[in-house]
Amino acid sequence: TVNILLCVSLQLAALERQIFDFLGFQWAPILGNFLQIIIVILGLFGTIQFRPxxxxxxxxxxxxxxxWNVFIICFYLEVGGLSKETDLMTFNISMHRSWWREHGPGCIRRVVRPSAPGILDDYSYVSVTGCIIDFQYLEVIHSAIQILLSLIGFVYACYVISVFMEEEDSCRTK
Incomplete structure (x- = not known):
């Protein structure tokens, strides 16, 4: 039951993050989240089916x-020359950013049309003010939660592997 509760928590956290990464068109995190979802299902299946x-x-x-999540934290906190203003998370395909940049708690989003001649009519500048928590800290919180849940999952998985190996050894000696 602990394993099922842990896997459900990991899945919910990954799915929540996946939704907001899709909204921000952040392709690198989308790919990582997808793999996380698949591997957690594999781990749960391995535990239920006794497949170490x-x-x-x-x-x-x-x-x-x-x-990966430590990298995400370093990316959004701009550690070691990383910049959250780059298109790294979108594989340089688009100029999208974190969805939380414009839609965080308390954020007031204002679209300003450019008045300079020669600029496309549909191009606009978005001004965001009044955010309770800046978007980079929301992204850091998401990654920190993923790290915490993953470390608990890692310890539990090591325990389950050791239990399976002990059972396998006891079956061989009989």
Whole structure:
């Protein structure tokens, strides 16, 4: 039951993040979230079906997932020369940014049409003011939650693998 509760929590957190990354057209996080969802299902299946190899895959992925989320935190906090203003999260395909940039709690979004001649009529500048929490901190919070849940999942997966291996060893000695 602990495993099921943990997997449900991991899935809900990944699905919530997936929705907002889709709204912001952030393709790199969308791909990562999709893999997270698939691997968590694989880990749950491995636990239910007593398949330690599946749980090992989940454990290895969890280490990669934690690393990815640490990168996301560094990206949004602009650590080590990273800049949240780049198109890195969209694979340089578009100029979209975090959905939270314009839609965070308390944010007031104002569209300003450019008045300069020669600028396309449909191009507009978006001004955002009054946000209770800046978007980069919301992204950091999302990643921190993912890291916390993943570390708990990693420890639990290691425990389950050890239990499966002990049972396998006891069956061989009988």
């Amino acid at each position: 190899r599946y749980i090992v895959v989940y454990t290895v992925w969890t280490a990669l997932w934690v690393t």
